[in-house]
Amino acid sequence: MRLELGKIKIADVQFSEETKVENGTLYVNKQEIIDLVMEDDHIVKCVVELARPGESVRITPVKDVIEPRVKVEGPGGIFPGMINKVTTVGEGRTHTLNGAAVVTCGKIVGFQEGIIDMSGPGAELTPFSKLNNVCVVVEPKEGIEQHTYEKAARMAGLKVATYLGKAAIDVEPDEIVAYETKPLLEQVAEYPDLPKVGYVYMLQTQGLLHDTYVYGVDAKKIIPTVLYPTEIMDGAVLSGNCVSACDKNTSYHHLNNPIIEELYKKHGKEINFIGVIATNENVYLADKERSSNWSAKFAKYLGLDAVIISQEGFGNPDTDLIMNCKKIENEGVKTVIVTDEYAGRDGASQSLADADPKADAVVTGGNANEVIVLPPMDKVIGMLDYADKIAGGFDGSLRPDGSIEAEIQVITGATNELGFNKYSATTY
Amino acid sequence: MMILITNNQRVAETFGDNIDLHFMPEKTYQEILLxxxxxxHEGYKLLSHPLSGSVKPNETPFKSILISEKQQTLDYDSLVIIEDSLATVRKFNNNKITPKWTESILDDFRVIDLSLIKGAIEGNQ
Structure with missing residues (x-):
């Protein structure tokens, strides 16, 4: 499967009469976005605002971030199973508005988190401060239950990203990057002397605001499966919004997974990148046993020499992570695990809720308990009154001057477990 | 029959027929784990992970856990998971105690806890 990603670099975003891309600027028709979102009668109000890098703007509570994309060649459409049919994607050419994103905001539950600061110290901790963001704040009809609101907000974001992506169809990309993974036996034969490496992609799948979708299927209901990496670039894996902002993968993270990107960079040179094993992180322990058995079975079945395993979320996924690590190592396949830490504010406490001697190659996305003071911003997109009730915040965390003292777990993507962030730790 | 331990009213109201319900609204998150x-230790086996969900143990007051019927022997894996989970809960509580939430926020926490345990019960009953 071969996919060309045509990257159209976006350096600015502006409101306009017409939605289009011109000379690196994304022009957005605000009313068309509002009309699109308001098609869902669960939503009573939609506010669209823009946020650019360096501005004194705070966006909260962030529920998802999505890169606008469009398929221009090859089967299927972007976001299969959600926006388009379930046709297998990952082939042909896809255009991306590189440097732009749709950010959805909404108070799905009262305790909220998910902050993107576009400038200041908080901006350093989230990759989304570097993007030209089209923020879509959705308010639900009174009385609808949280699951319904979650779905409405999720679909609103995907619809807007699809709408904006269409502006990229006829634009000549600034850069075209090709990615290719062949069917298993061909791929193995192509680089017979290189180590065969796979990627075990753990997806958070536990319930409301803890879910992930694969081709539109709630991934808690799947058994582990194999994907071509390029399928993920076309939106085969999408976020079901979040309550834990720092280490829940947004849809943007899935589309731009840096582990997949790095494995492709080394593909054919240092390693033979064979493919992705997508697995889940369920609450029920027998599900954890079954899924880790299957990820280990696939690692062996695919003849892998090594895998990277990335975790998503806090707490019980530590158990899935260690189960995957142990069982895959027991099949004779080397593992590197990618996680983050809750090591207390001083960083001195035990980082994970589970551990094993076989987990001896670990990459961390940082300590989510670290405290930060976010200075006041001139403008807030969304609802700041919820920011004192965020995970990692505490009573009085929202100060009268508008500054926030909180743990970095309130910041969207701050300790992302795909490594799409700046924090880590090194052993000397 | 599975045993459902919870301090969450919404969980108690939703399940209770076809399940052995141990509803203890007075217990804290940590006390439910204890x-x-x-x-x-008496021979019951853990069926759901005690740290279900990304809402932190010092953030939500609500917790629901599934255990099996009583077995003949101690399940060591269950013991390791519950002790590791308790260590995590103590770590978070030492960092900061759970805030006093408004009733509407408490109810959102009940809804999240219900959603987490619902997937486990319905998929496996």
Whole structure:
């Protein structure tokens, strides 16, 4: 499967009469976005605002971030199973508005988190401060239950990203990057002397605001499966919004997974990148046993020499992570695990809720308990009154001057477990 | 029959028929885990992960845990998981205690906890 990603670099975003891309600027028709979102009668109000890098703007509570994309060649459409049919994607050419994103905001539950600061110290901790963001704040009809609101907000974001992506169809990309993974036996034969490496992609799948979708299927209901990496670039894996902002993968993270990107960079040179094993992180322990058995079975079945395993979320996924690590190592396949830490504010406490001697190659996305003071911003997109009730915040965390003292777990993507962030730790 | 240990009213109201319900609204998050830990010592087996969900143990007051019927022997894996989970809960509580939330936020926490345990019960009953 071969996919060309045509990257159209976006350096600015502006409101306009017409939605289009011109000379690196994304022009957005605000009313068309509002009309699109308001098609869902669960939503009573939609506010669209823009946020650019360096501005004194705070966006909260962030529920998802999505890169606008469009398929221009090859089967299927972007976001299969959600926006388009379930046709297998990952082939042909896809255009991306590189440097732009749709950010959805909404108070799905009262305790909220998910902050993107576009400038200041908080901006350093989230990759989304570097993007030209089209923020879509959705308010639900009174009385609808949280699951319904979650779905409405999720679909609103995907619809807007699809709408904006269409502006990229006829634009000549600034850069075209090709990615290719062949069917298993061909791929193995192509680089017979290189180590065969796979990627075990753990997806958070536990319930409301803890879910992930694969081709539109709630991934808690799947058994582990194999994907071509390029399928993920076309939106085969999408976020079901979040309550834990720092280490829940947004849809943007899935589309731009840096582990997949790095494995492709080394593909054919240092390693033979064979493919992705997508697995889940369920609450029920027998599900954890079954899924880790299957990820280990696939690692062996695919003849892998090594895998990277990335975790998503806090707490019980530590158990899935260690189960995957142990069982895959027991099949004779080397593992590197990618996680983050809750090591207390001083960083001195035990980082994970589970551990094993076989987990001896670990990459961390940082300590989510670290405290930060976010200075006041001139403008807030969304609802700041919820920011004192965020995970990692505490009573009085929202100060009268508008500054926030909180743990970095309130910041969207701050300790992302795909490594799409700046924090880590090194052993000397 | 599975045993459902919870301090969450919404969970107690939703399940209770076809399940052995141990509803203890007065217990804290940590006390629910301690209650489960004591049952594990008596031979019950853990069926759901005590740290279900990304909402932190010092953030939500609500917790629901599934355990099996009583077995003949101690399940060591269950004991390791519950003790590791308790260590995590103590770590978070030492960092900061759970805030006093408004009733509407408490109810959102009940909804999240219900959603987490619902997937486990309905997929496996």
């Amino acid at each position: 209650y489960a830990r004591d049952r594990i």
